[in-house]
Amino acid sequence: SGCRHIILRTAWLYSRWGKNFLKTMLRLTAERDTLGVVFDQVGTPTYAGDLADAVGWIIDGGMYDRQGIYHFTDEGVCSWYDFAVAIARAAGHDCDIRPLHSDEYPAKVRRPSYSVLDKSKFRSTFGFRPPYWADSMIKCINLLKTDNNGQL
Template structure:
């Protein structure tokens, strides 16, 4: 099969390159310079010319704070372009595997969110991502939507790499303890997508939740990073209202993965195990931190 991966230079896109090395399928990796997914005609021409069977959309506008100031761009990437991808998939009978977010929920739950819970975004980022989900469903294409959360990897900028840097440079650091979720290693999400493709389970059209297993706060996540990074920084827990932010963030965004596990027969790693693997990769390969 011919598989198009968009957003190839991002965290998940880079991990999909690794996954493709073990696959018998033909992968085509693109980012904005190779394929502008916000250009409907260019996208449709590309999908038809390359005879694409699966589109894995790793492209997204993920800067939550900037999205509040630049709603137009966030909507263009997270919603309009996603609609174009869905149309393109529909036109050639391809499957769209799209990555969405926990931000489609309001964060007021006290039990893990299932795929059937009511969506209610509390900011522009979540609103545009939810609009993208709806555009996919409305298109009539075959799709698998994977909602994830707290993504990190050895690539690009993310919480893990920021904490490794700050805990090395500073004697003390404040991190919020009243926002709860699950850190997700992009490598594990890429492996799960590869599993779906390799096992030809792309016809299981629906919305699914995928993060690593387990639950923690940003504070817990930071402490674990500091310890595994062997940094002696004193990390202090603070409330969300003590941390300056342009946007309200969900206080609880744990996602229920039962549907994913049962549908695809996939064993999801625990978050601390994946964090250790990722940090060991950073240490061994000397990625920029």
């Protein structure tokens, strides 16, 4: 169509609002003694606040002429299992989280085993480096605690 565009592809998005993996794990690790989570699917959790910061960086910098499709996630790589363990630990929940193979977990849709996105084009084009996923996860959990008077 020839219209100007910047498209950001992301993955494993979560925030303090809505339904998402982080909030589900906070609830389940508080309610249960044990929990099984898939360990053989790898990607990068992305805090929605970091995605918003990246969009703001592009807008504030007036970088509208850098059209294209870009990948954006936080830095680092983990499995769903690693993410769940980190969430429970950061929340102080004492839940025994056990690793499951994908075929042990009932899912309506088959997920890729490796969904890490290459952010090098985004970083080199816009000069923005996203934070490490675990740092952003802790930031989000702390915001949830603030929202809920210190409770998760």
